[in-house]
Amino acid sequence: MARKLDRILDRRDLTKERMLRIRDNLKQDDFNIHRLKLQLDTLRQCYDELQITYVEICDLVPREHRDEHKQNHFRCEDLHNQLFVFIQTEIAQWNAAEKEKHQVCMNTLARDFVPQQPVNSSEPQLTFDGNPEHWYYFKCQFKTSMNRFAHVSPIIKLYHLNSSLVGSAAGIIDKDIINNNDYAAAWKMLEETYGNERLIINTHVDALLSLPKMTSENGTELRVLIDTCIKHVDVLRNRSFPVVGLSEMILVNVVAKRLDKKTRQLWESHIPADVLPSYADMIDFLQDRCNILQKTNSYPEQCPSAQTEQSGKPNEQSTLAQPDPNNQLEEIPESETVANSEVGKHLDAEDQSISAENSRFQRY
Numbered sequence: 001m002a003r004k005l006d007r008i009l010d011r012r013d014l015t016k017e018r019m020l021r022i023r024d025n026l027k028q029d030d031f032n033i034h035r036l037k038l039q040l041d042t043l044r045q046c047y048d049e050l051q052i053t054y055v056e057i058c059d060l061v062p063r064e065h066r067d068e069h070k071q072n073h074f075r076c077e078d079l080h081n082q083l084f085v086f087i088q089t090e091i092a093q094w095n096a097a098e099k100e101k102h103q104v105c106m107n108t109l110a111r112d113f114v115p116q117q118p119v120n121s122s123e124p125q126l127t128f129d130g131n132p133e134h135w136y137y138f139k140c141q142f143k144t145s146m147n148r149f150a151h152v153s154p155i156i157k158l159y160h161l162n163s164s165l166v167g168s169a170a171g172i173i174d175k176d177i178i179n180n181n182d183y184a185a186a187w188k189m190l191e192e193t194y195g196n197e198r199l200i201i202n203t204h205v206d207a208l209l210s211l212p213k214m215t216s217e218n219g220t221e222l223r224v225l226i227d228t229c230i231k232h233v234d235v236l237r238n239r240s241f242p243v244v245g246l247s248e249m250i251l252v253n254v255v256a257k258r259l260d261k262k263t264r265q266l267w268e269s270h271i272p273a274d275v276l277p278s279y280a281d282m283i284d285f286l287q288d289r290c291n292i293l294q295k296t297n298s299y300p301e302q303c304p305s306a307q308t309e310q311s312g313k314p315n316e317q318s319t320l321a322q323p324d325p326n327n328q329l330e331e332i333p334e335s336e337t338v339a340n341s342e343v344g345k346h347l348d349a350e351d352q353s354i355s356a357e358n359s360r361f362q363r364y
Contacts, residue, residue: 001060004060005060005061008053008056008060009053011049011053012049012054012057012072012073012076015046015049015050015053015076016050016076016079018042018046019046019080019083020079022039022042022043022083023079023082023083025039026083026087026090033091033094036087036091037091039083039087040087040088040091043080043083043084043087046080047077047080050073050076050077054069054073057069098179126138126141126142126145126164127164127165127166128142128164128165128166128169128194129166129167129168129169130165130167130168130172130194131167131203132196132199132200132203133203133204133207133235135194135195135200136235138164139195146160154181154182154183154184155181155183158178158181158182158183158186161173161183161187162178162186169194172189172193173186173189173190174189177189197239200239201239204232204235204236205232205236207228207232208229208232208233208251208254209254211225211228211229211254211255211258212225212228212258213257213258214259214260214263215260216260217260217261217262217263217293218260218293218297219290219291219292219296219297220294221260222263222289222290222293225258225259226286226287226290229255229283230283233279243279248278248279249276251279252277252278252279252282255282255286256282263286263289266285266289267285267286267289270285
């Protein structure tokens with residue numbers, strides 16, 4: 001039991017020595033935020049260890065002999081509390097200084113820096129949304145824009161770089177890099193994250209294999225298909241992946257399957273049966289086809305009256321056969337119809353008798 005108590009007391013003394021070393025380190029003037037956070041974590045561990053050792057001592061020592069250990073424990077707690085308050089105060093002051101430094105940077109930016117936006121303020125600011133397809137364009141445009149302002153400090157450049165990241169790329173730069181105003185380290189982190197050559201190539205290849213399919217014989221849809229295909233092919237060509245050989249045949253086949261039925265038939269009839277089509281020939285054909293569709297789709301449809309005039313005047317017989325809706329006959333009542341029919345029969349009988357008498361006089 002005595003040996004066990006000695007081991008517990010040794011642990012308590014060791015914990016107290018750790019806190020004393022922390023106090024000695026805090027007397028130095030070269031404070032660092034990371035060192036302060038590390039010492040704060042160590043101090044919390046020491047406090048937990050003090051509580052555990054005190055409970056174990058109380059289990060082994062009789063109540064009448066606990067006063068000395070209790071006083072020792074209180075002194076250790078006072079030391080812990082002093083160190084804890086001091087470290088927390090230093091961290092708060094450091095955060096306030098960093099916030100003030102950031103505000104100074106903002107004021108300097110608003111006063112001295114000429115933004116890289118074009119003269120036309122309605123144009124959108126250069127941004128990067130985390131899409132690997134847009135990485136090289138953003139990188140070249142941003143660096144070119146920043147190189148025009150050689151007098152601007154790296155702090156201002158880092159601010160603009162961080163502000164240009166949107167979407168999934170927003171907040172990707174580590175806070176320590178921003179706090180240290182390390183513009184070069186920020187670019188290195190972005191290069192490691194988005195400058196993956198294999199990822200960029202695969203992204204463009206996947207985009208070519210999933211080109212938008214035309215749903216109808218429409219010039220707008222064909223234009224989207226052509227522009228999308230040319231964009232990704234040009235990027236791959238600039239990365240030393242030209243469209244030749246097997247890749248050319250695959251690309252031509254993929255594009256052909258995205259065409260509407262009529263355009264596909266015209267394309268197949270355009271290429272001789274014994275000739276392998278090329279990507280350049282297909283693009284030229286599709287460009288001409290797109291121009292034709294866009295022109296014809298812009299014409300308004302002819303109204304039925306115009307089509308009738310172009311086909312010629314209708315014949316008089318068909319015109320007479322059509323009733324005039326503005327000159328309709330009034331309906332005759334059924335009683336008047338019967339009376340008129342009786343009168344007609346009487347007149348027919350008289351006409352027949354007159355004709356018989358005339359024929360008789362003609363004999364003489």
